[in-house]
Amino acid sequence: xxxxxxxxxxxxxxxxxxxxxxxxxxxxxxxxxxxxxxxxxxxxxxxxxxxxxxxxxxxxxxxxxxxxxxxxxxxxxxxxxxxxxxxxxxxxxxxxxxxxxxxxxxxxxxxxxxxxxxxxxxxxxxxxxxxxxxxxxxxxxxxxxxxxxxxxxxxxxxxxxxxxxxxxxxxxxxxxxxxxxxxxxxxxxxxxxxxxxxxxxxxxxxxxxxxxxxxxxxxxxxxxxxxxxxxxxxxxxxxxxxxxxxxxxxxxxxxxxxxxxxxxxxxxxxxxxxxxxxxxxxxxxxxxxxxxxxxxxxxxxxxxxxxxxxxxxxxxxxxxxxxxxxxxxxxxxx
Ligand code: TRP
Numbered sequence: 001x002x003x004x005x006x007x008x009x010x011x012x013x014x015x016x017x018x019x020x021x022x023x024x025x026x027x028x029x030x031x032x033x034x035x036x037x038x039x040x041x042x043x044x045x046x047x048x049x050x051x052x053x054x055x056x057x058x059x060x061x062x063x064x065x066x067x068x069x070x071x072x073x074x075x076x077x078x079x080x081x082x083x084x085x086x087x088x089x090x091x092x093x094x095x096x097x098x099x100x101x102x103x104x105x106x107x108x109x110x111x112x113x114x115x116x117x118x119x120x121x122x123x124x125x126x127x128x129x130x131x132x133x134x135x136x137x138x139x140x141x142x143x144x145x146x147x148x149x150x151x152x153x154x155x156x157x158x159x160x161x162x163x164x165x166x167x168x169x170x171x172x173x174x175x176x177x178x179x180x181x182x183x184x185x186x187x188x189x190x191x192x193x194x195x196x197x198x199x200x201x202x203x204x205x206x207x208x209x210x211x212x213x214x215x216x217x218x219x220x221x222x223x224x225x226x227x228x229x230x231x232x233x234x235x236x237x238x239x240x241x242x243x244x245x246x247x248x249x250x251x252x253x254x255x256x257x258x259x260x261x262x263x264x265x266x267x268x269x270x271x272x273x274x275x276x277x278x279x280x281x282x283x284x285x286x287x288x289x290x291x292x293x294x295x296x297x298x299x300x301x302x303x304x305x306x307x308x309x310x311x312x313x314x315x316x317x318x319x320x321x322x323x324x325x326x327x328x329x330x331x332x333x334x
Contacts, residue, residue, distance in 0.1 A: 004175075005030060006143035008039030008082070011059035012049065015066040016203035017279075018187040018196035021246045022149025026182055028071040030147070036077040037141045037311055038067060040304075043082045043089070044133060047126040048117060064300050066206050069290035074303045080311035081304050082137065087312070087319040091136035094322060096129060098165040099158070104128050109154045116199065135159035140315035142175045150185040151195065170325040174318075184246040188239050192221030204279070206286050213283060217276050222268045229267035240268070240275050248278045 007023055009015060015024065027038060040063050045056045060081060067079060082088060104110065110131060114123055134155050138146055139162075146156055156179040163174045188194055189202025196203045204216050220240060226233045235241045235258045248254045257274065260266040293300065323329045 002033070002035050003144040004037070004142050005034045005145045005147060005180075006037040006039065006138050006141040006177075007147045008041045008044075008137060009063055010041050010045040011056055011063045012045050013059055013198040014062045014205045014207050016196055016198070016205045017243070017247075018149065018189075018203065019066075020070065020206060020282075021182065021184050021187045022151075023147045023182075024067075024070050024072075026147040026180060027077070030145075031073060031077045034145065036072075037143070037314075038072055038077055038079050039082055039137055039311075040064065040079070041082045041134075041137065044130050047124055047130045047133075048113075048119075050124065050126075060304070061297065061300060062207075064304055065290050065293055068293050068300070068303070069286045070206065074307060078311050079304060079307040081308050084305075084308035085140070085312045085315050087315045088133065088136045088140055091140055091315075091319055091322060092129075092133040094326065095132045095135055095162050095166070098162050098169075099129075099132055101128075103158070103161075104131065107131055107154050107158060109151050112151075116197075131155050131158045132162065135162045138177050139163060139174045140318045141311070142314070142318060143177050144175060145180045146177050147180040147182075149187075150181055153179050153181065166322075170322070173321050173325050184242065187246060188242055190216050190220045190239065192239050206283060207290055208283070209287075210280060210284075213279050214276050217272050217279065218269075220272065220275075222272075226268060230264045232264035233261055233266075235261055240271050243275055244278060247282050 005027070007027060009019060027036060030036065040060050042056050042060055045059070046053070049056060064079065068074070072079065105128070110128065114127075119127070131154070135158060138156075138159050146152070148156070156177060160176055163176050166174050186194065187196045189196040189200055190204060191200070191202040193200060193202055204213055208216070217240075222240065223233065223238065238261075241258065241261070244254055244257070257266065257271070261271065320329075320332075324333060
C-alpha cells in the first residue's frame, strides 16, 4: 500500500525560499511514490487575517502558482483548498473536546507567533486553536507523513496526541502521522534572524525577479567583524553558507569554499556572488514556469476545483467513519 502525504501552507503571500527548503522540495520528490495531498490552508490564514478576505483569496492563487511552478504535478498530487472541504471544520469541532486550553497555550510555535504578531491580549480564539484544525487537515486524509519545516513539529506532536486520545475513546480509526523534516529545515531570514517570514520582511520569494534576488543577497546579514578579506572567518551561523548548504548542488565545491573562508581569503562579496548564481540557477526555471502559468488563471482555478473535489471525497469518508465511531450516525446508521 502506498503511504499518504499531506502538507500545506497558509496563503498569506507568495511562497519563499524557506518554504522551498522546508517542504516544497520534499513534496516534489515524494509525489511519485506517495499518495500526495497539498492543502492551501485559507481557513488557517483567516485565523489571524479575518479582516482581509480578498487578500487571502488572491494569495490562494499565488500559492497555487508557486506549487505548480516548483513542480507539484496536479496529475499525480491532489491540490486542495481547505475552505472547500467543510468536513474539516466538522472534524475540528470533535477534536476540540480532546485538547485542553492549557495544552494549546503551551504550543511553542503558537506562542512564538502570538509574540511576533503582536496580538497583545487580543488573541483570536480561532488562532489559539488552529493546531486542532491542522490535526483535522492531517487526519482527514489519513496522512502517514507530513513534510514540514522544523517550526511545524509541535503541530504534528499535538496531532499525534489528539489521534491517540480519539482512538482510545472511540476506537482505532485515525492514522498517527509523522513529521518529515529535511536536513536544512529552518532557513534564516536575509537579516540573520532565525526564521524567514513574510511578516518579518526578510524573505526571498520564489517569484522574485533576478534583480530583487541579487539585491537581497547583497544586503544579506554578514558578520560585521569580518572586515578584511584575509581575515579567517566562521562558516557556522553564516547566513550565506546556510543558504548554500540548502541549495548548492555542488557539494564538493561548497566544501572547498568553506575551507577558503575559514582560512581567510574569501570575502563576503565573492561569497554572495556565488550564492546569487546558485539562487538564479534554482529560481530561473521556477520563475519562467510561473509566468507561463499566470497567463491562464482559469486553468489554475480548474486545477484547484478538481483537486478539492477529489480530496473532499477522502475527507468525507474519514469523517463518516469518525461519526460512526462516535455514535453520531443515527441518521445514516442502522
Ligand atoms: N501551519 C502551516 C503553515 O503555517 C500550514 C498548514 C495548514 C499545514 N494545515 C497543514 C501544514 C497541515 C502541514 C499539514 O505553513
